[in-house]
Amino acid sequence: MLLEQLTSLAALEPIIDQVIDQSSARGVQGWVQVCNAHPSDIADLIEHISRHYQLSLFTKLPAELGARTFNRLERMIQADILFQLNNDQAAHVLKSMHADALVDLFEELEDEQVEHFLKLLQKKQRSRIISLLSFDPKSAGGIMNSDVLTLRSDLTVKNCINILQRLSPQQEVRYRVYVTDKDNILVGHITLDKLVLNKPETPISTLMSRNELIINAYEDQEEVVKKMTHYGVLSSPVVDGYSHFLGIISGDDVVNVMEEEASEDVYRMSGVGHVERSYFETSTSMMFFERSKWLSGLLLLQSVSSVIMRRYEGMLADNVVLTLFLSMLVGTGGNAGNQSATLVIRGLATGEIGRKRRLSLFFREFRLSIMIASLLSVLSFCRVWVMHGNLAAAFAISASLFSIVCVSMLLGTLIPLTLHHFKIDPAHSAAPFLATLMDVIGILIYCSICSYLLS
Numbered sequence: 001m002l003l004e005q006l007t008s009l010a011a012l013e014p015i016i017d018q019v020i021d022q023s024s025a026r027g028v029q030g031w032v033q034v035c036n037a038h039p040s041d042i043a044d045l046i047e048h049i050s051r052h053y054q055l056s057l058f059t060k061l062p063a064e065l066g067a068r069t070f071n072r073l074e075r076m077i078q079a080d081i082l083f084q085l086n087n088d089q090a091a092h093v094l095k096s097m098h099a100d101a102l103v104d105l106f107e108e109l110e111d112e113q114v115e116h117f118l119k120l121l122q123k124k125q126r127s128r129i130i131s132l133l134s135f136d137p138k139s140a141g142g143i144m145n146s147d148v149l150t151l152r153s154d155l156t157v158k159n160c161i162n163i164l165q166r167l168s169p170q171q172e173v174r175y176r177v178y179v180t181d182k183d184n185i186l187v188g189h190i191t192l193d194k195l196v197l198n199k200p201e202t203p204i205s206t207l208m209s210r211n212e213l214i215i216n217a218y219e220d221q222e223e224v225v226k227k228m229t230h231y232g233v234l235s236s237p238v239v240d241g242y243s244h245f246l247g248i249i250s251g252d253d254v255v256n257v258m259e260e261e262a263s264e265d266v267y268r269m270s271g272v273g274h275v276e277r278s279y280f281e282t283s284t285s286m287m288f289f290e291r292s293k294w295l296s297g298l299l300l301l302q303s304v305s306s307v308i309m310r311r312y313e314g315m316l317a318d319n320v321v322l323t324l325f326l327s328m329l330v331g332t333g334g335n336a337g338n339q340s341a342t343l344v345i346r347g348l349a350t351g352e353i354g355r356k357r358r359l360s361l362f363f364r365e366f367r368l369s370i371m372i373a374s375l376l377s378v379l380s381f382c383r384v385w386v387m388h389g390n391l392a393a394a395f396a397i398s399a400s401l402f403s404i405v406c407v408s409m410l411l412g413t414l415i416p417l418t419l420h421h422f423k424i425d426p427a428h429s430a431a432p433f434l435a436t437l438m439d440v441i442g443i444l445i446y447c448s449i450c451s452y453l454l455s
Helices: 002-010 013-021 025-035 039-048 051-060 063-070 075-084 087-095 099-106 111-118 123-133 157-167 192-197 221-231 251-269 284-311 313-318 320-324 326-350 355-388 391-421 433-454
Strands: 150-152 176-180 186-191 235-239 245-250
Touching: 002 025, 002 039, 013 025, 013 051, 039 051, 039 063, 051 063, 051 075, 063 087, 075 087, 075 099, 099 111, 099 123, 111 123, 157 192, 176 245, 186 192, 186 235, 221 235, 221 251, 245 251, 251 326, 284 313, 284 433, 313 320, 313 433, 320 326, 320 391, 326 355, 326 391, 326 433, 355 391, 391 433
Parallel strands: 150 176
Antiparallel strands: 176 186, 235 245
Protein backbone atom coordinates (compact mmCIF):
# COMPACT_ATOMS: atom_id res chain seq x y z
CA MET A 1 0.00 0.00 0.00
CA LEU A 2 2.82 2.39 0.91
CA LEU A 3 4.67 1.58 -2.33
CA GLU A 4 1.52 2.32 -4.34
CA GLN A 5 1.14 5.68 -2.56
CA LEU A 6 4.75 6.65 -3.22
CA THR A 7 4.37 5.67 -6.87
CA SER A 8 1.16 7.67 -7.27
CA LEU A 9 2.68 10.81 -5.74
CA ALA A 10 5.77 10.47 -7.93
CA ALA A 11 3.47 10.23 -10.94
CA LEU A 12 2.11 13.69 -10.09
CA GLU A 13 5.43 15.44 -10.74
CA PRO A 14 4.88 15.95 -14.53
CA ILE A 15 1.40 17.44 -13.93
CA ILE A 16 2.15 19.29 -10.70
CA ASP A 17 0.84 22.56 -12.17
CA GLN A 18 -2.53 20.90 -12.81
CA VAL A 19 -2.54 19.46 -9.29
CA ILE A 20 -1.87 22.85 -7.68
CA ASP A 21 -4.43 24.69 -9.82
CA GLN A 22 -6.82 21.71 -9.96
CA SER A 23 -7.30 22.70 -13.61
CA SER A 24 -8.16 19.19 -14.86
CA ALA A 25 -9.89 16.06 -13.68
CA ARG A 26 -6.52 14.40 -13.16
CA GLY A 27 -5.32 17.48 -11.27
CA VAL A 28 -8.33 17.38 -8.93
CA GLN A 29 -7.76 13.67 -8.31
CA GLY A 30 -4.08 14.32 -7.70
CA TRP A 31 -4.82 17.05 -5.17
CA VAL A 32 -7.04 14.64 -3.21
CA GLN A 33 -4.17 12.13 -3.23
CA VAL A 34 -1.78 14.76 -1.90
CA CYS A 35 -4.11 15.81 0.91
CA ASN A 36 -4.58 12.19 1.97
CA ALA A 37 -0.88 11.29 1.79
CA HIS A 38 1.59 10.99 4.65
CA PRO A 39 3.55 14.22 5.38
CA SER A 40 6.83 12.43 4.60
CA ASP A 41 5.54 11.48 1.14
CA ILE A 42 4.35 15.05 0.50
CA ALA A 43 7.76 16.36 1.59
CA ASP A 44 9.39 13.95 -0.84
CA LEU A 45 7.14 15.25 -3.63
CA ILE A 46 7.99 18.88 -2.80
CA GLU A 47 11.73 18.13 -2.83
CA HIS A 48 11.49 16.59 -6.32
CA ILE A 49 9.50 19.30 -8.10
CA SER A 50 10.96 22.53 -9.43
CA ARG A 51 11.55 25.44 -7.04
CA HIS A 52 8.88 27.44 -8.86
CA TYR A 53 6.14 25.05 -7.70
CA GLN A 54 7.45 24.19 -4.21
CA LEU A 55 6.03 27.27 -2.48
CA SER A 56 2.73 27.09 -4.40
CA LEU A 57 2.15 23.47 -3.39
CA PHE A 58 3.17 24.05 0.22
CA THR A 59 0.98 27.13 0.78
CA LYS A 60 -2.08 25.34 -0.67
CA LEU A 61 -1.83 22.52 1.88
CA PRO A 62 -4.16 22.64 4.91
CA ALA A 63 -2.42 24.46 7.77
CA GLU A 64 -1.86 21.44 10.03
CA LEU A 65 -0.79 19.16 7.20
CA GLY A 66 1.54 21.87 5.91
CA ALA A 67 3.18 22.26 9.32
CA ARG A 68 3.74 18.50 9.64
CA THR A 69 5.13 18.37 6.10
CA PHE A 70 7.48 21.30 6.74
CA ASN A 71 9.13 19.37 9.59
CA ARG A 72 10.14 16.63 7.15
CA LEU A 73 11.68 18.81 4.45
CA GLU A 74 15.43 19.23 3.93
CA ARG A 75 16.90 22.23 5.75
CA MET A 76 17.70 24.16 2.56
CA ILE A 77 14.15 23.80 1.26
CA GLN A 78 12.73 24.71 4.68
CA ALA A 79 14.73 27.94 4.69
CA ASP A 80 13.80 28.71 1.08
CA ILE A 81 10.08 28.29 1.75
CA LEU A 82 10.24 30.12 5.07
CA PHE A 83 11.69 33.25 3.46
CA GLN A 84 8.75 33.40 1.02
CA LEU A 85 5.97 33.06 3.62
CA ASN A 86 4.28 36.03 5.20
CA ASN A 87 4.72 36.57 8.95
CA ASP A 88 1.48 34.83 9.94
CA GLN A 89 2.24 31.76 7.85
CA ALA A 90 5.84 31.62 9.06
CA ALA A 91 4.75 32.00 12.70
CA HIS A 92 2.28 29.11 12.39
CA VAL A 93 4.93 26.84 10.87
CA LEU A 94 7.62 27.75 13.41
CA LYS A 95 5.32 27.35 16.42
CA SER A 96 4.48 23.81 15.31
CA MET A 97 8.13 22.74 15.29
CA HIS A 98 9.98 21.14 18.19
CA ALA A 99 12.59 23.36 19.78
CA ASP A 100 15.51 21.12 18.73
CA ALA A 101 14.30 21.11 15.11
CA LEU A 102 14.00 24.90 15.19
CA VAL A 103 17.56 25.20 16.49
CA ASP A 104 18.81 23.00 13.64
CA LEU A 105 17.00 25.23 11.14
CA PHE A 106 18.22 28.49 12.68
CA GLU A 107 21.82 27.27 12.56
CA GLU A 108 21.55 27.39 8.76
CA LEU A 109 20.44 31.05 8.74
CA GLU A 110 22.19 34.39 9.13
CA ASP A 111 22.00 36.18 12.50
CA GLU A 112 19.65 38.86 11.13
CA GLN A 113 17.31 36.21 9.74
CA VAL A 114 17.28 34.32 13.04
CA GLU A 115 16.49 37.53 14.90
CA HIS A 116 13.55 38.21 12.57
CA PHE A 117 12.03 34.74 12.97
CA LEU A 118 12.58 34.69 16.74
CA LYS A 119 10.28 37.73 16.98
CA LEU A 120 7.47 35.63 15.50
CA LEU A 121 7.62 33.12 18.35
CA GLN A 122 5.92 33.29 21.73
CA LYS A 123 8.06 34.54 24.58
CA LYS A 124 8.39 31.14 26.26
CA GLN A 125 9.33 29.37 23.02
CA ARG A 126 11.71 32.18 22.08
CA SER A 127 13.54 31.95 25.41
CA ARG A 128 13.88 28.20 25.02
CA ILE A 129 15.31 28.52 21.52
CA ILE A 130 17.82 31.19 22.61
CA SER A 131 18.91 28.93 25.46
CA LEU A 132 19.41 25.97 23.11
CA LEU A 133 21.34 28.06 20.60
CA SER A 134 23.95 28.70 23.28
CA PHE A 135 24.96 25.02 23.25
CA ASP A 136 27.46 23.50 20.85
CA PRO A 137 25.49 21.72 18.07
CA LYS A 138 27.60 18.61 18.70
CA SER A 139 26.86 18.56 22.45
CA ALA A 140 24.04 16.88 24.34
CA GLY A 141 22.40 20.27 24.83
CA GLY A 142 22.55 20.86 21.09
CA ILE A 143 20.65 17.67 20.19
CA MET A 144 18.28 17.28 23.14
CA ASN A 145 14.52 17.75 22.96
CA SER A 146 13.42 20.38 25.48
CA ASP A 147 9.68 20.11 24.68
CA VAL A 148 9.22 17.50 27.38
CA LEU A 149 6.52 17.18 30.01
CA THR A 150 7.77 16.73 33.59
CA LEU A 151 5.98 16.08 36.87
CA ARG A 152 6.58 17.49 40.35
CA SER A 153 7.66 15.04 43.03
CA ASP A 154 5.09 16.39 45.53
CA LEU A 155 2.12 15.40 43.33
CA THR A 156 -0.15 12.41 43.74
CA VAL A 157 -1.06 9.86 41.07
CA LYS A 158 -4.46 11.55 40.61
CA ASN A 159 -2.84 14.98 40.12
CA CYS A 160 -0.41 13.57 37.57
CA ILE A 161 -3.10 11.83 35.52
CA ASN A 162 -5.16 15.03 35.45
CA ILE A 163 -2.11 16.98 34.21
CA LEU A 164 -1.35 14.42 31.51
CA GLN A 165 -4.95 14.38 30.30
CA ARG A 166 -5.09 18.18 30.17
CA LEU A 167 -1.75 18.69 28.39
CA SER A 168 -1.57 15.63 26.12
CA PRO A 169 -3.10 17.36 23.06
CA GLN A 170 -0.39 20.05 23.15
CA GLN A 171 2.58 17.98 24.37
CA GLU A 172 3.69 14.48 23.54
CA VAL A 173 3.33 12.15 26.52
CA ARG A 174 6.11 9.57 26.67
CA TYR A 175 6.06 6.24 28.46
CA ARG A 176 8.78 7.44 30.84
CA VAL A 177 7.98 10.79 32.51
CA TYR A 178 10.76 12.56 34.41
CA VAL A 179 10.17 13.92 37.89
CA THR A 180 11.63 17.13 39.33
CA ASP A 181 11.33 18.98 42.63
CA LYS A 182 9.95 22.51 43.03
CA ASP A 183 13.31 23.98 41.92
CA ASN A 184 13.35 21.89 38.68
CA ILE A 185 16.08 19.61 40.07
CA LEU A 186 15.86 16.15 38.49
CA VAL A 187 15.02 13.52 41.11
CA GLY A 188 13.89 10.46 39.11
CA HIS A 189 11.32 9.17 36.65
CA ILE A 190 8.00 7.34 36.65
CA THR A 191 6.41 5.18 33.96
CA LEU A 192 2.81 5.44 32.75
CA ASP A 193 1.93 1.93 33.90
CA LYS A 194 2.79 2.86 37.50
CA LEU A 195 0.48 5.88 37.29
CA VAL A 196 -2.35 3.76 35.94
CA LEU A 197 -1.97 0.80 38.29
CA ASN A 198 -1.59 2.63 41.61
CA LYS A 199 -4.16 4.29 43.86
CA PRO A 200 -5.04 7.94 43.09
CA GLU A 201 -3.90 9.27 46.47
CA THR A 202 -0.42 7.67 46.27
CA PRO A 203 2.44 10.24 46.15
CA ILE A 204 4.57 9.69 43.06
CA SER A 205 7.69 10.24 45.19
CA THR A 206 7.08 6.72 46.56
CA LEU A 207 6.68 5.24 43.06
CA MET A 208 9.39 6.94 41.03
CA SER A 209 12.56 5.12 39.99
CA ARG A 210 16.17 6.21 39.94
CA ASN A 211 17.61 7.32 36.59
CA GLU A 212 20.17 4.84 35.27
CA LEU A 213 21.98 7.53 33.29
CA ILE A 214 22.02 11.32 33.52
CA ILE A 215 23.67 13.32 30.74
CA ASN A 216 25.41 16.65 31.23
CA ALA A 217 24.33 19.21 28.63
CA TYR A 218 27.94 19.92 27.61
CA GLU A 219 28.94 16.31 26.90
CA ASP A 220 29.90 15.45 23.32
CA GLN A 221 27.13 13.75 21.37
CA GLU A 222 29.33 10.80 20.45
CA GLU A 223 30.08 10.10 24.12
CA VAL A 224 26.36 10.35 24.88
CA VAL A 225 25.55 7.69 22.29
CA LYS A 226 28.23 5.38 23.70
CA LYS A 227 26.84 5.75 27.22
CA MET A 228 23.22 5.20 26.19
CA THR A 229 24.23 2.15 24.16
CA HIS A 230 26.26 0.81 27.09
CA TYR A 231 23.38 1.16 29.57
CA GLY A 232 20.73 0.10 27.05
CA VAL A 233 18.39 3.05 27.68
CA LEU A 234 15.96 4.42 25.08
CA SER A 235 15.92 7.90 26.58
CA SER A 236 18.07 9.82 29.01
CA PRO A 237 17.56 13.12 30.87
CA VAL A 238 19.85 16.08 30.23
CA VAL A 239 20.80 18.43 33.08
CA ASP A 240 23.04 21.45 33.60
CA GLY A 241 25.88 21.68 36.09
CA TYR A 242 23.40 22.19 38.96
CA SER A 243 21.19 19.17 38.06
CA HIS A 244 18.41 21.34 36.65
CA PHE A 245 16.34 19.36 34.16
CA LEU A 246 16.77 20.70 30.59
CA GLY A 247 15.38 18.02 28.28
CA ILE A 248 15.87 14.48 27.06
CA ILE A 249 17.81 12.60 24.43
CA SER A 250 15.59 9.95 22.86
CA GLY A 251 16.24 6.86 20.75
CA ASP A 252 15.50 8.92 17.62
CA ASP A 253 18.23 11.39 18.59
CA VAL A 254 20.67 8.52 19.11
CA VAL A 255 19.89 7.11 15.65
CA ASN A 256 20.37 10.55 14.09
CA VAL A 257 23.73 11.03 15.82
CA MET A 258 24.90 7.55 14.83
CA GLU A 259 23.95 8.24 11.22
CA GLU A 260 25.70 11.62 11.31
CA GLU A 261 28.87 10.23 12.91
CA ALA A 262 28.93 7.28 10.50
CA SER A 263 28.59 9.65 7.55
CA GLU A 264 31.44 11.83 8.87
CA ASP A 265 33.66 8.76 9.25
CA VAL A 266 32.88 7.60 5.71
CA TYR A 267 33.69 11.06 4.32
CA ARG A 268 36.96 11.27 6.23
CA MET A 269 37.96 7.72 5.31
CA SER A 270 37.41 8.65 1.68
CA GLY A 271 39.43 11.85 1.95
CA VAL A 272 36.37 14.05 1.30
CA GLY A 273 36.62 16.07 4.50
CA HIS A 274 33.75 18.09 5.95
CA VAL A 275 30.34 17.69 4.30
CA GLU A 276 27.06 19.12 5.56
CA ARG A 277 23.99 16.99 6.35
CA SER A 278 23.70 15.95 2.71
CA TYR A 279 25.56 16.26 -0.58
CA PHE A 280 23.22 18.91 -1.99
CA GLU A 281 23.21 20.97 1.22
CA THR A 282 26.98 21.44 0.87
CA SER A 283 28.04 24.35 -1.32
CA THR A 284 30.15 23.72 -4.42
CA SER A 285 32.93 25.95 -3.07
CA MET A 286 33.04 23.99 0.19
CA MET A 287 33.06 20.68 -1.69
CA PHE A 288 35.87 21.96 -3.96
CA PHE A 289 37.99 23.08 -1.00
CA GLU A 290 37.50 19.95 1.10
CA ARG A 291 38.20 17.52 -1.72
CA SER A 292 41.00 19.38 -3.49
CA LYS A 293 43.06 19.98 -0.33
CA TRP A 294 43.27 16.22 0.29
CA LEU A 295 43.97 15.36 -3.33
CA SER A 296 46.63 18.06 -3.58
CA GLY A 297 48.39 16.85 -0.45
CA LEU A 298 48.25 13.23 -1.54
CA LEU A 299 49.56 14.18 -4.98
CA LEU A 300 52.63 15.76 -3.40
CA LEU A 301 53.10 12.74 -1.14
CA GLN A 302 52.76 10.36 -4.09
CA SER A 303 55.44 12.29 -5.99
CA VAL A 304 58.00 10.97 -3.48
CA SER A 305 57.62 7.60 -5.22
CA SER A 306 59.16 8.95 -8.42
CA VAL A 307 62.16 10.23 -6.47
CA ILE A 308 62.73 6.76 -4.99
CA MET A 309 62.35 5.00 -8.35
CA ARG A 310 64.77 7.43 -10.00
CA ARG A 311 67.39 6.51 -7.43
CA TYR A 312 67.01 2.82 -8.26
CA GLU A 313 66.53 3.38 -11.99
CA GLY A 314 69.60 1.36 -12.95
CA MET A 315 68.62 -1.68 -10.89
CA LEU A 316 65.07 -1.68 -12.31
CA ALA A 317 66.42 -1.36 -15.86
CA ASP A 318 68.67 -4.40 -15.35
CA ASN A 319 65.78 -6.45 -13.89
CA VAL A 320 62.76 -5.60 -16.01
CA VAL A 321 60.71 -8.37 -14.39
CA LEU A 322 60.64 -6.35 -11.15
CA THR A 323 58.68 -3.51 -12.72
CA LEU A 324 55.94 -5.94 -13.80
CA PHE A 325 55.07 -6.70 -10.17
CA LEU A 326 55.52 -3.23 -8.70
CA SER A 327 51.82 -2.29 -8.76
CA MET A 328 50.87 -5.72 -7.37
CA LEU A 329 53.08 -5.27 -4.32
CA VAL A 330 52.12 -1.71 -3.41
CA GLY A 331 48.43 -2.42 -4.10
CA THR A 332 48.47 -5.49 -1.85
CA GLY A 333 50.21 -3.53 0.89
CA GLY A 334 47.62 -0.74 0.70
CA ASN A 335 44.75 -3.22 0.84
CA ALA A 336 46.23 -5.04 3.85
CA GLY A 337 46.80 -1.76 5.69
CA ASN A 338 43.27 -0.55 5.00
CA GLN A 339 41.85 -3.78 6.42
CA SER A 340 43.66 -3.23 9.72
CA ALA A 341 42.83 0.48 9.79
CA THR A 342 39.13 -0.17 9.18
CA LEU A 343 38.94 -2.71 12.01
CA VAL A 344 40.76 -0.39 14.43
CA ILE A 345 38.70 2.69 13.48
CA ARG A 346 35.48 0.73 13.91
CA GLY A 347 36.63 -0.64 17.28
CA LEU A 348 37.55 2.81 18.54
CA ALA A 349 34.21 4.26 17.37
CA THR A 350 32.15 1.58 19.14
CA GLY A 351 34.29 1.61 22.30
CA GLU A 352 35.30 -2.04 21.81
CA ILE A 353 38.96 -1.05 21.72
CA GLY A 354 39.70 0.68 25.02
CA ARG A 355 43.02 1.65 26.54
CA LYS A 356 43.49 -1.74 28.23
CA ARG A 357 43.00 -3.65 24.97
CA ARG A 358 45.35 -1.67 22.75
CA LEU A 359 48.46 -3.72 23.55
CA SER A 360 46.66 -7.02 22.93
CA LEU A 361 45.26 -5.53 19.70
CA PHE A 362 48.77 -4.65 18.50
CA PHE A 363 50.19 -8.13 19.22
CA ARG A 364 47.21 -9.82 17.59
CA GLU A 365 47.59 -7.72 14.43
CA PHE A 366 51.34 -8.44 14.51
CA ARG A 367 50.67 -12.20 14.54
CA LEU A 368 48.09 -11.83 11.79
CA SER A 369 50.50 -9.77 9.69
CA ILE A 370 53.11 -12.54 9.89
CA MET A 371 50.55 -15.19 8.93
CA ILE A 372 48.96 -13.20 6.07
CA ALA A 373 52.32 -11.97 4.78
CA SER A 374 53.68 -15.53 4.74
CA LEU A 375 50.73 -16.80 2.71
CA LEU A 376 50.90 -13.95 0.19
CA SER A 377 54.67 -14.20 -0.18
CA VAL A 378 54.42 -17.92 -0.99
CA LEU A 379 51.73 -17.22 -3.59
CA SER A 380 53.78 -14.42 -5.16
CA PHE A 381 56.92 -16.62 -5.21
CA CYS A 382 55.07 -19.37 -7.07
CA ARG A 383 53.56 -16.91 -9.51
CA VAL A 384 56.87 -15.25 -10.44
CA TRP A 385 58.78 -18.53 -10.67
CA VAL A 386 56.12 -20.27 -12.80
CA MET A 387 55.56 -17.32 -15.15
CA HIS A 388 59.16 -16.10 -15.54
CA GLY A 389 61.39 -18.91 -14.27
CA ASN A 390 63.60 -16.42 -12.44
CA LEU A 391 64.37 -17.86 -9.01
CA ALA A 392 66.30 -14.84 -7.73
CA ALA A 393 63.58 -12.38 -8.77
CA ALA A 394 60.90 -14.64 -7.29
CA PHE A 395 62.72 -14.70 -3.95
CA ALA A 396 63.29 -10.93 -3.96
CA ILE A 397 59.66 -10.16 -4.83
CA SER A 398 58.23 -12.55 -2.23
CA ALA A 399 60.57 -11.18 0.47
CA SER A 400 59.55 -7.64 -0.45
CA LEU A 401 55.86 -8.51 -0.34
CA PHE A 402 56.29 -10.13 3.09
CA SER A 403 57.90 -6.96 4.46
CA ILE A 404 55.41 -4.61 2.80
CA VAL A 405 52.35 -6.47 4.15
CA CYS A 406 53.77 -6.63 7.67
CA VAL A 407 54.66 -2.95 7.73
CA SER A 408 51.34 -1.96 6.15
CA MET A 409 49.21 -3.88 8.67
CA LEU A 410 51.19 -2.53 11.61
CA LEU A 411 50.89 1.04 10.34
CA GLY A 412 47.17 0.47 9.73
CA THR A 413 46.94 -0.45 13.41
CA LEU A 414 49.24 2.15 14.94
CA ILE A 415 48.25 5.28 13.00
CA PRO A 416 44.54 5.27 14.07
CA LEU A 417 45.55 4.53 17.68
CA THR A 418 48.04 7.40 17.64
CA LEU A 419 45.54 9.86 16.16
CA HIS A 420 42.94 8.81 18.73
CA HIS A 421 45.47 9.32 21.52
CA PHE A 422 45.98 12.93 20.40
CA LYS A 423 42.19 13.56 20.12
CA ILE A 424 42.22 13.49 16.30
CA ASP A 425 39.55 11.53 14.48
CA PRO A 426 41.23 8.21 13.52
CA ALA A 427 39.08 8.04 10.37
CA HIS A 428 41.57 10.46 8.79
CA SER A 429 44.12 7.63 8.68
CA ALA A 430 42.12 5.43 6.31
CA ALA A 431 42.11 5.37 2.52
CA PRO A 432 43.27 7.22 0.52
CA PHE A 433 45.87 8.53 2.99
CA LEU A 434 47.08 5.10 4.12
CA ALA A 435 47.04 3.74 0.55
CA THR A 436 49.17 6.66 -0.68
CA LEU A 437 51.54 6.37 2.27
CA MET A 438 51.98 2.65 1.64
CA ASP A 439 52.64 3.31 -2.05
CA VAL A 440 55.65 5.39 -1.05
CA ILE A 441 56.84 3.07 1.73
CA GLY A 442 56.11 -0.03 -0.37
CA ILE A 443 58.21 1.24 -3.29
CA LEU A 444 61.04 2.12 -0.89
CA ILE A 445 60.95 -1.36 0.72
CA TYR A 446 60.67 -3.09 -2.66
CA CYS A 447 63.55 -1.23 -4.26
CA SER A 448 65.76 -1.55 -1.18
CA ILE A 449 65.30 -5.31 -0.79
CA CYS A 450 65.60 -6.03 -4.50
CA SER A 451 68.70 -3.85 -4.76
CA TYR A 452 70.30 -5.69 -1.82
CA LEU A 453 69.43 -9.21 -3.02
CA LEU A 454 70.02 -8.78 -6.76
CA SER A 455 73.04 -6.48 -6.83
